[in-house]
Amino acid sequence: MGRRPVVRDRPNRPIxxxxxxxxxxxxxxxxxxxxxxxxxxxxxxxxxxxIIEWYDFFLYATMAALVFNSEFFPEFDxxxxxxxxxxxxxxxxxxxxxGGLIFGHFGDxxxxxxxxxxxxxxxxxxxxxxGVLPTYAQIGVAAPILLLILRMLQGIGLGGEWGGAAILxxxxxxxxxxxxxxxWPQTGVPLGLLLSTVAVNLASLxxxxxxxxxxxxxxxxxxxxxxxxxxxxRLKVEEPQAFKDMVETxxxxxxxxxxxxxxxxxxxxxGFGARFxxxxxxxxxxxxxxTYTTTVLGLSSSYALNGLLxxxxxxxxxxxxxxxxxxxxxxxxxxxxxAAVALVTAFPIFGxxxxxxxxxxxxxxxxxxxxxxxxxxxxxxxFFAELFPARVxxxxxxxxxxxxxxxxxxxxxxxxxxxxxxxxxSWPVAIYVMVAxxxxxxxxxxxxxxxxxxxxxxxxxxxxxxxxxxxxxx
Numbered sequence: 067m068g069r070r071p072v073v074r075d076r077p078n079r080p081i082x083x084x085x086x087x088x089x090x091x092x093x094x095x096x097x098x099x100x101x102x103x104x105x106x107x108x109x110x111x112x113x114x115x116x117i118i119e120w121y122d123f124f125l126y127a128t129m130a131a132l133v134f135n136s137e138f139f140p141e142f143d144x145x146x147x148x149x150x151x152x153x154x155x156x157x158x159x160x161x162x163x164x165g166g167l168i169f170g171h172f173g174d175x176x177x178x179x180x181x182x183x184x185x186x187x188x189x190x191x192x193x194x195x196x197g198v199l200p201t202y203a204q205i206g207v208a209a210p211i212l213l214l215i216l217r218m219l220q221g222i223g224l225g226g227e228w229g230g231a232a233i234l235x236x237x238x239x240x241x242x243x244x245x246x247x248x249x250w251p252q253t254g255v256p257l258g259l260l261l262s263t264v265a266v267n268l269a270s271l272x273x274x275x276x277x278x279x280x281x282x283x284x285x286x287x288x289x290x291x292x293x294x295x296x297x298x299x300r301l302k303v304e305e306p307q308a309f310k311d312m313v314e315t316x317x318x319x320x321x322x323x324x325x326x327x328x329x330x331x332x333x334x335x336x337g338f339g340a341r342f343x344x345x346x347x348x349x350x351x352x353x354x355x356x357t358y359t360t361t362v363l364g365l366s367s368s369y370a371l372n373g374l375l376x377x378x379x380x381x382x383x384x385x386x387x388x389x390x391x392x393x394x395x396x397x398x399x400x401x402x403x404x405a406a407v408a409l410v411t412a413f414p415i416f417g418x419x420x421x422x423x424x425x426x427x428x429x430x431x432x433x434x435x436x437x438x439x440x441x442x443x444x445x446x447x448x449f450f451a452e453l454f455p456a457r458v459x460x461x462x463x464x465x466x467x468x469x470x471x472x473x474x475x476x477x478x479x480x481x482x483x484x485x486x487x488x489x490x491x492s493w494p495v496a497i498y499v500m501v502a503x504x505x506x507x508x509x510x511x512x513x514x515x516x517x518x519x520x521x522x523x524x525x526x527x528x529x530x531x532x533x534x535x536x537x538x539x540x
Contacts, residue, residue, distance in 0.1 A: 104304055108238040109250045111300045112231040115186050116254020117261065118292045119227045122193040122220060124262040124352065125285055126158065127479075131356035132266070132274075132367055133282045137201045138210045157214055158221035159476030165225020166464030167323060173230050173460035174322040177305050178237075181460075182230045186300065189223035190293030192216045197286025229464035232447035237306030237456070237522070242393060245517065248447035249389025255443060256381035256436075259352065263374050270367065308456040308522045311529035322461035326454065330462060332512075333453040337466030339509025340449070343405040344442040345475030346502040350495065351377075351415075351434040354482040359419065359427065362486060369424050373431035380432055381440035388444025396517045397449035402510050404441030409503035411438065412496040420492055434499075442506075452516035456525055474502065 165185070173181040196216050202209045231251040239247035265285035270277045312318050319325050326334065352374060359370045392400040411433045418430035454462030478498075485494040 105238050105240070105247075107299075108234055108303050108306075109247065111182075111296075111303045112235045112251040113254050113257075114296045114299050115182060115227065116231050116251040117257045118186060118254075118289070118296045119189050119224050120255050120258025121261045121265075121292065122189050122258075122289055123158070123224055124259045125193070125265065125289070126196070126217060126220065127349075127353040128262060128266050128356060128371075129282055131353065131360065133278055134213070136278060137203075137282075138213050139202070156476045156480060158217045158224070159471050161218040161221035162225035162468040162471060162476075163465070165222035165227075166229065166468035167225075167461070168222070169226025170229055170461035170464035171322055173226070173233075173464075174458055175318055175320075177309055178230050178234050178460065179300070179303055179305050181226055182234065183297065183300055185223045185227040185230065186293060186296055187223075189220055189227065190289060190296075192219040192223065193286055194290045194293075197283040197289075225464065225468045228467055229460050233451060233459055233463060234303065234306060236448060236451045237308045237459075244451070244521070245389040245392035245397065245445060245448040246386060247389075248451060249386045249392075249444045252385045252389070252443045252447055253382050256378035256385065256440065259374060260378040260382070263371050263378065267368070267371055267375075270371075274367075308459075308525060311522070311525045312457055314529040315525065315532055317457050317525070317528075319457050322458040323465070326458050326462045326465060330454060330458070333462065334466060336509050336513045337450055337453055338470040340401060340442075340446075340506050340513070341466060341470030342474045342509070343408050343503040343506035344439055344446060345471050346478045347408045347434060347442075347499055348439040349475040349478040350482055350499055351431055351439065353479040354495070355419070355431065357479070357483060358486065358492070363420070363422055365422060365427075369427050370431070372424070373428040374435070376428050377431040377435040381436040381443075384436055384440040385444040388441045389448065392445040392448060392517055396515045397445045397452070398510050398513055398515050400445040401442050401449060402507055404438055404443075404445075405503045405506040405510070407441060408434065408438035409500050409507070412499040412503075413493070416492040416496045448517070449513075452519070452521060456522050 169181045169185060193216075196213065199212055199216070200209055228251075231254075232248050235251055236244055236248040262285065265288065269281040269284050272281055355373070356367065356370045359365045360367050388400050388404070415430040415434045418426040418433075421427075450463045450466050451459060453466070481498060482495045485498060486492060
């Protein structure tokens with residue numbers, strides 16, 4: 067028999083943790099917690115700001131359909147008065163590119179956070195002043211002029227808001243989650259629509275006569291509370307690392323818009339084309355739907371308003387799901403899926419609306435607004451952000467989003483009303499929605515997939531190299 071090996075007991079050696087290694091661990095954990103907290107604050111600030119902006123914007127669209135035609139444009143036939151009221155609605159879209167250019171320029175030069183505070187103040191104060199504005203019966207033609215000016219200021223504020231809020235979350239996003247993170251500010255759209263619709267429903271409790279007489283003012287005035295809370299949240303956000311790196315490396319562009327036009331014309335065209343379907347689908351199924359169901363079909367405003375309530379709740383969940391799916395499958399297929407929904411459902415949707423049955427109108431709104439527009443909305447922010455480098459990202463995104471809306475969403479309610487007025491039917495509007503979807507699908511065909519590419523890594527490397535200490539002299 068062989069000899070059994072002798073097993074000697076070994077004393078347990080204590081794990082030695084030096085003070086420097088412990089400090090490094092504590093610092094690493096602290097930094098990680100700080101980054102996660104900052105990411106959470108960024109998402110919260112962007113979402114809250116987006117809610118305020120879209121609450122204000124949708125509130126105007128709703129009141130343009132229900133109140134402004136009689137209170138500010140009483141000299142016209144009801145349908146024509148609504149058309150004129152939608153003209154002031156479109157004026158907000160016309161000034162959005164101005165806001166995009168101004169605030170995109172300074173957002174790329176002095177920082178994202180500072181600009182977002184300014185845009186929120188512009189939008190919130192303009193909306194509050196609308197609530198205390200005298201009507202045509204009180205001050206005559208000055209009333210619609212002042213309404214138009216405030217609407218244009220709303221557009222300028224929103225023109226700078228969207229790009230900044232989307233970029234803030236995009237540039238703070240962890241790896242592999244840019245689509246999900248940048249989709250969260252987009253949820254401000256259904257939440258803003260939900261809040262504005264709830265506010266209008268509450269204001270309408272006393273009946274249409276009370277709404278027109280004075281209750282329409284309450285939702286506008288109450289928005290100032292949202293603005294105050296939003297400012298408190300937004301002031302806690304830090305500038306994203308990408309902008310800090312731009313400052314560190316001296317890569318801040320003097321005139322970003324010139325560089326965008328000169329170096330990225332294809333990206334602009336792709337963005338404009340993709341924007342077509344989302345913008346037209348979006349505005350046809352919220353602003354125009356109210357006018358069509360009340361003025362043309364003669365239904366109570368509650369039919370469309372309740373449909374928008376249901377659609378906004380569902381849209382809130384669809385947007386981040388679409389953003390997350392775009393991280394996995396790519397921006398193009400998710401965006402294209404939303405455009406395809408808009409294409410194939412246009413005629414069925416208006417068939418449901420023309421039935422005059424409340425449940426069918428709600429279903430139509432969910433199909434067009436939630437399933438179509440919100441799916442595109444979920445992938446949109448990351449898709450547009452990835453078209454441009456950090457140094458011109460704010461300007462590039464703002465140009466795509468705000469200039470792209472001029473031939474699409476800005477005039478969508480006007481064109482839809484005009485098509486119904488000359489045809490007496492909704493089928494031309496359905497064709498209009500379908501054509502927009504085809505334009506978007508063609509643009510996406512020529513787009514480059516960017517979901518799985520790294521962004522701003524070269525900028526980070528240059529900033530780290532520049533801040534590294536110089537080697538000691540031998």
